[in-house]
Amino acid sequence: MGKVKSLEELMKIKEQVLKELQLRGETGKRGKITVAMGTCGIAAGAKETLKAIVEALSEYNVSDVSVVQSGCMGLCEVEPTVEVRLEGQEPIVYGRVTPENARRIVKMHILEGRVVEDMVIRRGEA
Amino acid sequence: MSLTTSTILICAGGACISAGEKSVKDAFEEELKKYGLDEAVRIIETGCMGACTLGPIAVIYPDGVFYQKLTPEAAKEIVEEHILKGRIVEKYLYRAPEGKPVPKVHEEVPFFKKQVKIVTRNLGIIDPTKIEEYIARDGYFALAKALQMKPEDVIKEIKDSGLRGRGGAGFPTGLKWEFAAKQKAEKKFVVCNADEGDPGAFMDRSVLEGDPHAVIEGMAIAAYAVGAQKGFVYVRAEYPLAIERLSIALEQAREYGFLGENIMGTNFSFDIEIRIGAGAFVCGEETALMASIEGERGQPRVKPPYPVEKGLWGYPTVINNVETLANVPWIIRNGAKEFRKYGTESSPGTKVFALAGKVKNTGLVEVPMGITLRELIYEIGGGIVGDKKLKAIQTGGPSGGCIPAEYIDTPVDFESLQKLGAIMGSGGMIVMDEDDCMVDVARFFLEFTVEESCGKCTPCREGTKKMLEILEKITSGEGTEEDIEELEKLANVIKDTSLCGLGQTAPNPVLSTLRYFRDEYLAHVREKKCPAKKCKALISYVIDPEKCVGCTACARVCPVQCISGQVRQPHTISQAECVRCGSCIEVCRFGAISKVTPALPVEEAVE
Numbered sequence: 001m002g003k004v005k006s007l008e009e010l011m012k013i014k015e016q017v018l019k020e021l022q023l024r025g026e027t028g029k030r031g032k033i034t035v036a037m038g039t040c041g042i043a044a045g046a047k048e049t050l051k052a053i054v055e056a057l058s059e060y061n062v063s064d065v066s067v068v069q070s071g072c073m074g075l076c077e078v079e080p081t082v083e084v085r086l087e088g089q090e091p092i093v094y095g096r097v098t099p100e101n102a103r104r105i106v107k108m109h110i111l112e113g114r115v116v117e118d119m120v121i122r123r124g125e126a
Numbered sequence: 127m128s129l130t131t132s133t134i135l136i137c138a139g140g141a142c143i144s145a146g147e148k149s150v151k152d153a154f155e156e157e158l159k160k161y162g163l164d165e166a167v168r169i170i171e172t173g174c175m176g177a178c179t180l181g182p183i184a185v186i187y188p189d190g191v192f193y194q195k196l197t198p199e200a201a202k203e204i205v206e207e208h209i210l211k212g213r214i215v216e217k218y219l220y221r222a223p224e225g226k227p228v229p230k231v232h233e234e235v236p237f238f239k240k241q242v243k244i245v246t247r248n249l250g251i252i253d254p255t256k257i258e259e260y261i262a263r264d265g266y267f268a269l270a271k272a273l274q275m276k277p278e279d280v281i282k283e284i285k286d287s288g289l290r291g292r293g294g295a296g297f298p299t300g301l302k303w304e305f306a307a308k309q310k311a312e313k314k315f316v317v318c319n320a321d322e323g324d325p326g327a328f329m330d331r332s333v334l335e336g337d338p339h340a341v342i343e344g345m346a347i348a349a350y351a352v353g354a355q356k357g358f359v360y361v362r363a364e365y366p367l368a369i370e371r372l373s374i375a376l377e378q379a380r381e382y383g384f385l386g387e388n389i390m391g392t393n394f395s396f397d398i399e400i401r402i403g404a405g406a407f408v409c410g411e412e413t414a415l416m417a418s419i420e421g422e423r424g425q426p427r428v429k430p431p432y433p434v435e436k437g438l439w440g441y442p443t444v445i446n447n448v449e450t451l452a453n454v455p456w457i458i459r460n461g462a463k464e465f466r467k468y469g470t471e472s473s474p475g476t477k478v479f480a481l482a483g484k485v486k487n488t489g490l491v492e493v494p495m496g497i498t499l500r501e502l503i504y505e506i507g508g509g510i511v512g513d514k515k516l517k518a519i520q521t522g523g524p525s526g527g528c529i530p531a532e533y534i535d536t537p538v539d540f541e542s543l544q545k546l547g548a549i550m551g552s553g554g555m556i557v558m559d560e561d562d563c564m565v566d567v568a569r570f571f572l573e574f575t576v577e578e579s580c581g582k583c584t585p586c587r588e589g590t591k592k593m594l595e596i597l598e599k600i601t602s603g604e605g606t607e608e609d610i611e612e613l614e615k616l617a618n619v620i621k622d623t624s625l626c627g628l629g630q631t632a633p634n635p636v637l638s639t640l641r642y643f644r645d646e647y648l649a650h651v652r653e654k655k656c657p658a659k660k661c662k663a664l665i666s667y668v669i670d671p672e673k674c675v676g677c678t679a680c681a682r683v684c685p686v687q688c689i690s691g692q693v694r695q696p697h698t699i700s701q702a703e704c705v706r707c708g709s710c711i712e713v714c715r716f717g718a719i720s721k722v723t724p725a726l727p728v729e730e731a732v733e
Contacts, residue, residue: 003383005391007270010261017262032188037210042162050166066188068132069166071211 018063030064031086031110036079038072044079045098052099053082056106065110078121084109095121132167132209133187137250139174139332140367141489142181146197147171150182153198157205167209173336175250177237178489180220185250192231193218223508236505237487242468244476245452246492249336254371257378260339266384268455272347273392280351281307284454286462288474293319293410293447294522294551295627296473296540299454302444306352306434309442314354316345317419317438317445320361320368321403321410324523325574326482327554330448332490333478334361334368337452338375342398344451346384347458349396352444357398360415363405372400407524407578411626412445414580425582426626447552449478469495473539477550483520483557484511496537499529503557514559517658518642522551524571524578525631527638528564547638549631563660564643565650569597571635579628586629589620593636602663603725605651614640654724662706666726671696673718680710680719702728 004010035041035050046069054067065086075081078095082105085091092115094105101119108114136142136151151169158164175183180194186204191214193204200218207213219227220235232238243249252259260266272280285300306314318341322330334341345357361369376398379385387395401419408414409424416438418424437443453475457465466474473495479502481488486508493502499519503509510516518528527548529536536542540550558567572594581587596613599605617633617640624630640647649655656664669680669689674696681689681697688704691697699710699719711719 003381003386004266005383007267010266010270010390013258013261014264014267017258034212037163037166047162047166068188068212069163069209 031066031084033065033067033110034070034083034085035067036071036073036075036081036083037069038076040072040076041079041081046080048099049080049082049097049102052102053106056103057110060106060111062106062110075121081121086110086113090124092120093122094119134167134169134184134209135172135187135250136169136184137173137175137181138171139178139181139249139335139490140328141174141178142183143367145181147182149198150184150196150201153201154184154205157202158209161205161210163205163209170253172252173249173254174246174332174490176241176246176332176490176492177231177487179487180489189214189229190232191229192220194220237489237491237508240497240501240506241492242476242494243492244456244465244468245333245340245449245478246336246490247456248340249332249490252337254336254338255374257339257375257382260337264459265339265455266343266382268458269343269346269350269384270390272350272458273390273394277307277351277353280347280458283458283462284351287457287465288462288472289450289453289457289465290473290540291447292449292453292477292552294525294549294553296550299446299450302434302446303348303351305432306354306442306444309435311442313356313439313441314349314352315438315441315443316349316352316354316357317415317433317443318345318357318359318448318451319410319412319415319445320359320365320448321415322362322365322448322552323407323410323578324525324552324554325571326480326556327523327552328480329478329490329553331365331368333448333452334365335371338368338372339379340452340455341372341448342375342379342385344446344454345398346389346396347454348444348446348451350394352442354444355396357396358401358419358438359398360401360403360409360419362403364403369400369402376400406580407574408580408626408628411628413626415445416443425580426628428625449553470537470539472541473550477538477553479553479555481507481555481557483555484514484559484562485509485557486511493538495539498535498537500534502538502555503534507557510557510559512559514561516557517560517562518558518564518567520548520556520558520567520635521554522549522634523554524574525549525627525634526551526554527634528558528567528642529638530642547634547641549634561658561660563601563656563658564639564646565597565601565656566658566660568635568639569594569601572597572632575628575632579632583623583625583629585620585623586625586632589616589624590629590632592616593620593633597636600647600650601656601661603650603654603661605647607648607651610640610644610647610651656723659721659723664725665706665721665723666701667699667704667706667708667710667719668722668726669697669699670718670720673716675716675718677715679713679715683709683713685709701726 080097082097083093182196183194207215228234281303289299290296385397404424409418411426414424414426433443469475476492478492516531520528529548576590576594579586617636621633659665676694688700
């Protein structure tokens with residue numbers, strides 16, 4: 001890292017790190033994406049899914065949605081499963097979420113607010 | 127962007143480290159590795175979160191759940207339950223007085239809710255060893271802003287803010303800078319006084335450990351305002367962790383170009399060195415501190431000339447306390463007007479206090495000035511341990527005084543405390559209850575000043591010693607009323623004739639206890655009684671034969687075997703042999719043992 005010469009450079013550093021700090025979940029979040037990371041989920045590739053989600057959020061500059069992991073949701077046959085909870089909407093659980101599908105979910109559901117119908121496993125509270 | 131989902135913030139303040147934070151952190155790491163989550167979950171050691179009684183503590187984000195009194199086993203459970211399954215582990219949550227667990231303390235518990243964080247705003251939020259996180263929380267933006275202002279405008283902003291020295295004396299910071307700026311000299315210095323030495327005070331240590339960049343940025347702004355090229359941080363040798371984190375921070379600040387040549391592309395150059403304190407209380411006095419930095423023996427000299435005129439090696443030197451400097455970036459960023467929204471007209475802003483003594487929530491708190499002692503002790507501090515009666519509040523350490531309980535509604539600001547014969551001081555606040563003997567408290571602080579007097583001037587060297595002798599005479603039951611008069615006379619002379627602040631304020635604990643608790647002194651000399659039943663020479667331990675069942679527990683713990691009696695028969699204590707250690711009271715389950723004052727006559731030795 002070189003020396004900071006201007007306010008603009010300082011601002012850039014701030015913005016880069018702020019995203020990370022905000023992911024620590026300061027209040028004011030719009031929603032939460034939960035990736036099931038039980039043994040079954042991890043075996044089905046949930047780690048790659050998780051990575052894809054985090055990268056996609058970062059790519060689209062989404063900082064008001066947090067990503068968390070949970071244990072097994074009990075839907076082992078359709079793993080990896082991902083739950084999306086946005087404020088004021090019912091939670092949606094998606095199944096068979098490959099990294100590619102994960103990017104679709106971020107783009108459509110998080111950015112555009114449209115449910116990715118073909119992947120929905122469950123709607124509403126379990 | 128690294129892949130993180132949850133973050134575990136573990137408090138790595140001094141108190142939590144002492145409580146076993148390292149083993150908890152290791153357990154977290156081991157457990158996360160076991161589940162292959164060591165990449166997905168970050169562990170960050172932060173500065174002091176302030177709730178030292180509850181340590182070791184951790185906050186798990188993104189949900190912001192606060193766990194307390196952690197052990198390695200607890201860490202294991204939290205990973206299995208909370209991190210993996212998203213279920214809160216109730217048994218490690220903070221419990222409200224009415225017994226219900228509170229997961230999000232910052233929103234619900236008065237200890238956190240009533241605080242206003244300016245100086246401690248990053249403590250427990252950022253990793254103090256990562257400059258990027260400080261920048262993300264607006265770090266170094268104040269320096270950038272100041273460098274685009276004229277030095278005199280920076281000084282004006284600080285003057286308008288009304289910021290006063292947080293080391294305890296309360297001198298207007300802006301005025302000090304202005305004096306230094308007006309001096310014509312080829313070199314000038316800025317010094318950060320981190321020689322925090324008051325018993326029971328740890329505010330400066332926590333700031334340096336938890337947010338070292340705030341102090342560095344404050345120093346750089348001060349240097350720009352007064353025209354200094356070089357700074358020193360004078361830290362106590364007893365603060366190794368603060369020194370370590372400050373060293374890392376200085377290294378990073380140089381790397382990013384916030385220190386060194388041509389800072390942020392301007393022609394302003396400034397660098398900072400750490401100087402490790404010589405381990406004497408007097409070195410916190412500014413003239414002694416400068417002697418120590420220069421490599422001399424740390425002894426004070428007569429003022430004037432003040433350091434802003436003739437300081438280090440004879441050059442103009444601004445000396446500010448850690449907390450004062452940590453306020454500076456916030457003021458430059460947000461403006462003097464915003465700062466004045468907190469606190470009172472004559473004491474704007476906040477003050478960090480280290481709550482200690484007989485208060486339920488000991489720890490570090492930052493509150494707006496003008497808050498009443500009642501709010502501080504009962505709402506934030508949670509009241510007195512065991513709900514006993516509050517007797518007095520000691521502020522300002524060995525230079526301060528005791529405020530009796532009847533003044534509990536006094537606002538905490540420089541002037542109000544001074545009126546009561548106490549001082550704001552650096553922020554140590556020791557709460558005392560009915561079991562504390564005020565003569566003994568005065569004796570404790572005098573013991574400290576006698577130990578720490580540098581010996582350069584006679585009133586302090588000889589006078590404090592003499593005062594201590596009289597106090598010891600009184601607490602051992604040998605005192606007379608003349609002694610009390612003598613003590614008062616001595617105190618006033620020492621106050622008026624000592625060379626530096628240490629000696630001038632050393633009599634304060636004596637004068638303030640004499641002012642409010644003279645009856646306790648008189649009880650010690652007239653009736654040989656210690657009302658708090660604390661002074662060993664004036665009390666006896668006795669066993670009530672009505673209540674004693676003869677369980678022998680007391681006889682078994684007595685270190686001098688002075689308790690005798692048959693099993694299932696009432697026991698007795700031999701007053702001649704008893705050393706008044708109090709072990710027997712602690713083990714008696716029947717409330718049969720009590721303390722009485724004055725002491726019982728020693729029974730004739732039975733041949």
